[in-house]
Amino acid sequence: EDQVTQSPEALRLQEGESSSLNCSYTVSGLRGLFWYRQDPGKGPEFLFTLYSAGEEKEKERLKATLTKKESFLHITAPKPEDSATYLCAVQEGTYNTDKLIFGTGTRLQVFP
Amino acid sequence: DTGVSQDPRHKITKRGQNVTFRCDPISEHNRLYWYRQTLGQGPEFLTYFQNEAQLEKSRLLSDRFSAERPKGSFSTLEIQRTEQGDSAMYLCASSFLQTETGELFFGEGSRLTVL
Numbered sequence: 001e002d003q004v005t006q007s008p009e010a011l012r013l014q015e016g017e018s019s020s021l022n023c024s025y026t027v028s029g030l031r032g033l034f035w036y037r038q039d040p041g042k043g044p045e046f047l048f049t050l051y052s053a054g055e056e057k058e059k060e061r062l063k064a065t066l067t068k069k070e071s072f073l074h075i076t077a078p079k080p081e082d083s084a085t086y087l088c089a090v091q092e093g094t095y096n097t098d099k100l101i102f103g104t105g106t107r108l109q110v111f112p
Numbered sequence: 113d114t115g116v117s118q119d120p121r122h123k124i125t126k127r128g129q130n131v132t133f134r135c136d137p138i139s140e141h142n143r144l145y146w147y148r149q150t151l152g153q154g155p156e157f158l159t160y161f162q163n164e165a166q167l168e169k170s171r172l173l174s175d176r177f178s179a180e181r182p183k184g185s186f187s188t189l190e191i192q193r194t195e196q197g198d199s200a201m202y203l204c205a206s207s208f209l210q211t212e213t214g215e216l217f218f219g220e221g222s223r224l225t226v227l
Contacts, residue, residue, distance in 0.1 A: 004154075034214040043116070043203050043218030044155065087154050091214045097168060098143070100214055102154030 002027045002092050006103035013110050016077045021106045023088030024070040031093030033071050034100060035064050038085045047086075078110045114138055116219035118204050124225045125194055132190045133222040137206030144187050145216060146179055147203040148172075155203055161187060162209070194226045 003026045013019055025033065032051055036044035048057040050066040057064045061082065063074040073086055085107045089100040117136040125131050137144050142163050147155035158177070160168045163184035176194075181187040191198055201223050205216035 032214045041220070043205070043220050044216075046215050046217070049214055089154070089214065098145075098160055099157035099168060099170070100155075100216070102156070104152065104154050 002090065002101050004088055004090055004101055004103035006086075006088050006106050008106060009104070010107045011109070013075075013078055013108070015079055015110055015112050018074070018076045018078070020075070021073040021086055021108070022070060023073070023103055025088075025090045027090045027092045027101070029093040031091045033066055034089045034091070035062075035071070035073055036087040036089065036102075038087055038105065040085075044087055075108070078108075080110045080112050083108055083110045116204055116206055116217055118202075118219040118222045120222060121220065122223045122225075124227065126227050127196060128193055130190065130192045131194060131224060132188055133202050133204075133224075135187045135189070135204030135206075135219060136185075137187070137204070138208075138217055140208060141206035141217070142184065142209050143207045144181055145205040145207075146187070146189050147205065147218075149201045149203055149221070150199075158189075158202075191224075194224075196226045199224055199226045 005024045007022045035047040038044045048064040053068045055066050061076050065072050085105040087105045089102040119134045144161045146158040149155045157170050159179045161181040164181050176192045179189045201221040203221045205218040207216050
């Protein structure tokens with residue numbers, strides 16, 4: 001069964017303290033791995049798509065990487081406005097499906 | 113504003129009542145998705161439309177749930193005979209056919225509370 005596991009569940013960082021969030025996945029033929037950000041009371045906001053092992057994407061203080069079994073979201077010198085829940089999702093490629101399978105997210109709090 | 117719009121934002125209902133949610137996608141988007149999210153969990157896929165055709169439906173979607181997208185524009189999600197377990201945030205998302213299918217634009221959701 002396709003599965004996405006994110007760790008840690010919650011992360012508290014001091015402003016400027018870099019860290020990484022982990023997303024491990026089990027899927028039948030990965031079609032794509034996606035990172036989203038979700039603020040409280042809002043819908044998720046798309047960040048990145050990764051397709052194959054070794055691929056990297058960057059946006060401001062965020063960098064996403066992908067291996068054959070997991071993805072990392074690296075946050076460099078975070079600011080309080082980076083506080084949010086970060087969701088990882090996969091789309092499997094062996095069946096004709098467009099659904100995303102989401103993990104439970106990592107809740108990030110960045111303190112000044 | 114050209115984002116995904118959902119209505120109502122909050123709905124409180126009694127067990128056994130029917131509820132309907134509406135989603136207006138971004139105008140040029142021809143794909144529309146419904147997801148459900150409970151507290152502390154990630155969004156869970158319910159169903160997906162391409163234009164007016166419902167192409168995929170989750171096994172989680174019981175017979176009490178029905179979704180429509182007449183004319184390929186707005187969509188409605190109806191829940192009949194609500195149960196307390198239906199309490200959740202119902203999220204609508206849309207995307208353009210030619211973009212990567214995992215790059216979705218989500219609305220702010222419709223929160224359902226069943227008493």
